[in-house]
Amino acid sequence: xxxxxxxxxxxxxxxxxxxxxxxxxxxxxxxxxxxxxxxxxxxxxxxxxxxxxxxxxxxxxxxxxxxxxxxxxxxxxxxxxxxxxxxxxxxxxxxxxxxxxxxxxxxxxxxxxxxxxxxxxxxxxxxxxxxxxxxxxxxxxxxxxxxxxxxxxxxxxxxxxxxxxxxxxxxxxxxxxxxxxxxxxxxxxxxxxxxxxxxxxxxxxxxxxxxxxxxxxxxxxxxxxxxxxxxxxxxxxxxxxx
Amino acid sequence: xxxxxxxxxxxxxxxxxxxxxxxxxxxxxxxxxxxxxxxxxxxxxxxxxxxxxxxxxxxxxxxxxxxxxxxxxxxxxxxxxxxxxxxxxxxxxxxxxxxxxxxxxxxxxxxxxxxxxxxxxxxxxxxxxxxxxxxxxxxxxxxxxxxxxxxxxxxxxxxxxxxxxxxxxxxxxxxxxxxxxxxxxxxxxxxxxxxxxxxxxxxxxxxxxxxxxxxxxxxxxxxxxxxxxxxxxxxxxxxxxxxxxxxxxxxxxxxxxxxxxxxxxxxxxxxxxxxxxxxxxxxxxxxxxxxxxxxxxxxxx
Numbered sequence: 001x002x003x004x005x006x007x008x009x010x011x012x013x014x015x016x017x018x019x020x021x022x023x024x025x026x027x028x029x030x031x032x033x034x035x036x037x038x039x040x041x042x043x044x045x046x047x048x049x050x051x052x053x054x055x056x057x058x059x060x061x062x063x064x065x066x067x068x069x070x071x072x073x074x075x076x077x078x079x080x081x082x083x084x085x086x087x088x089x090x091x092x093x094x095x096x097x098x099x100x101x102x103x104x105x106x107x108x109x110x111x112x113x114x115x116x117x118x119x120x121x122x123x124x125x126x127x128x129x130x131x132x133x134x135x136x137x138x139x140x141x142x143x144x145x146x147x148x149x150x151x152x153x154x155x156x157x158x159x160x161x162x163x164x165x166x167x168x169x170x171x172x173x174x175x176x177x178x179x180x181x182x183x184x185x186x187x188x189x190x191x192x193x194x195x196x197x198x199x200x201x202x203x204x205x206x207x208x209x210x211x212x213x214x215x216x217x218x219x220x221x222x223x224x225x226x227x228x229x230x231x232x233x234x235x236x237x238x239x240x241x242x
Numbered sequence: 243x244x245x246x247x248x249x250x251x252x253x254x255x256x257x258x259x260x261x262x263x264x265x266x267x268x269x270x271x272x273x274x275x276x277x278x279x280x281x282x283x284x285x286x287x288x289x290x291x292x293x294x295x296x297x298x299x300x301x302x303x304x305x306x307x308x309x310x311x312x313x314x315x316x317x318x319x320x321x322x323x324x325x326x327x328x329x330x331x332x333x334x335x336x337x338x339x340x341x342x343x344x345x346x347x348x349x350x351x352x353x354x355x356x357x358x359x360x361x362x363x364x365x366x367x368x369x370x371x372x373x374x375x376x377x378x379x380x381x382x383x384x385x386x387x388x389x390x391x392x393x394x395x396x397x398x399x400x401x402x403x404x405x406x407x408x409x410x411x412x413x414x415x416x417x418x419x420x421x422x423x424x425x426x427x428x429x430x431x432x433x434x435x436x437x438x439x440x441x442x443x444x445x446x447x448x449x450x451x452x453x454x455x456x457x458x459x460x461x462x463x464x465x466x467x468x469x470x471x472x473x474x475x476x477x478x479x480x481x482x483x484x485x486x487x488x489x490x491x492x493x494x495x496x497x498x499x500x501x502x503x504x505x506x507x508x509x510x511x512x513x514x515x516x517x518x519x520x521x522x523x524x525x526x527x528x529x530x531x532x533x534x535x536x537x538x539x540x541x542x543x
Binding site: 158159160161162163164165166167168169170171172173176177183185186189190201202204205206207208210 | 329355377409411414416417426427431
């Protein structure tokens with residue numbers, strides 16, 4: 001998931017200065033999990049902006065409906081076309097991916113060109129939950145974890161070192177940058193032992209190939225059969241008794 | 243290894259590899275567009291230091307460059323050791339600067355990972371770390387073989403006396419083993435000498451040296467000596483300098499002394515004399531107290 005946190009309210013309000021009619025749009029994906037753009041957070045934002053004297057229209061996306069997936073978000077945007085057309089600004093309560101997907105739908109498919117403001121700062125590909133999350137992947141395009149016991153040294157180590165710990169490692173084996181955290185290479189070393197691959201610790205890893213992460217990376221994929229997949233999800237939901 | 247070498251790249255290499263006890267000192271370039279500080283430190287160290295280590299934006303603080311400072315010291319007749327960290331430059335810039343150093347006659351290189359940006363005065367800067375210190379040594383080895391990291395042939399090959407660093411001050415077996423594993427990787431990639439993180443507890447260093455000698459690691463090692471100027475500095479280093487630990491007893495001596503300079507040099511000399519039988523030299527970090535180095539060298543010779 002995309003780790004994220006809401007921007008400070010004064011920064012959000014400053015960005016909306018002079019904008020009277022505001023559309024707020026949340027996201028049912030990561031922003032719901034991180035409490036930055038779920039239904040409740042959008043409601044709270046609406047309340048704050050109304051108090052600030054804004055004319056607010058809100059769009060909430062239910063859980064698991066991603067703003068960054070065009071077939072999902074376009075359905076909601078279509079329903080609120082008039083609100084978008086009439087607004088002075090759009091405040092996106094999603095990561096930058098969601099913001100730009102929605103912005104692109106409006107720009108390119110509906111010819112509605114509006115200023116967009118982010119309410120959220122995205123903070124990296126993170127896993128865990130339900131309450132504690134940690135950034136785990138760089139999305140570098142060249143995964144090395146087969147050599148490093150399933151732990152990503154490019155992410156787990158602040159310096160992204162591929163050949164062992166730096167000299168700044170604290171004497172108790174904690175990280176130079178975050179004294180609360182174990183050194184990534186200590187974790188790799190321990191886990192290599194456990195999986196019977198201790199000898200891998202001696203391997204020299206050549207410099208990482210960053211050519212695979214030149215942005216923007218563009219993908220072509222077969223479109224998803226949404227109905228088929230939602231039917232499967234429905235079955236799971238029913239089996240859970242929801 | 244020593245007997246076979248007929249030609250040394252630098253006076254520093256000759257001293258270290260001929261088995262004599264070497265003394266290197268560190269110079270931190272100034273934060274400004276001037277060379278006066280460097281020249282006055284250079285004048286003090288001339289004839290005393292076998293090599294002068296020039297830091298590369300140490301502690302991630304922006305200042306004059308290591309390469310330029312090395313060049314000035316070289317012109318003054320000193321033997322500079324060019325510190326190169328991986329924090330601020332990608333592989334293109336690192337290789338280019340290394341070639342530049344060679345062309346300027348700088349023959350000693352110390353390859354380091356570098357401190358993280360968060361401890362310095364530009365915490366907003368993007369940390370690079372495109373290469374790590376082992377890969378940097380590998381890159382230098384490739385350049386010496388006549389090729390860059392892309393495999394492209396160079397018109398002329400450089401040649402360096404290459405060093406690296408190791409931190410002997412690990413508390414746990416795992417942390418120590420990892421430091422030694424990394425040290426071995428550095429040797430495999432061409433490191434010819436090591437200098438250590440600052441030593442305040444000679445026992446820790448001696449234990450480390452005995453450990454590596456049992457593993458048949460035979461390479462010149464310079465023990466790191468920092469001039470401890472005050473007890474405040476000890477507290478600061480314990481808190482903020484990665485990999486350095488000053489014992490309370492040492493810190494207390496600085497707190498209680500009436501003559502900070504004398505006690506500082508006494509501590510440095512005691513540590514040096516304790517580690518001397520176990521290593522090939524010391525690397526002194528005076529941190530602005532370069533003028534006291536002659537007195538210290540007098541005590542340790």
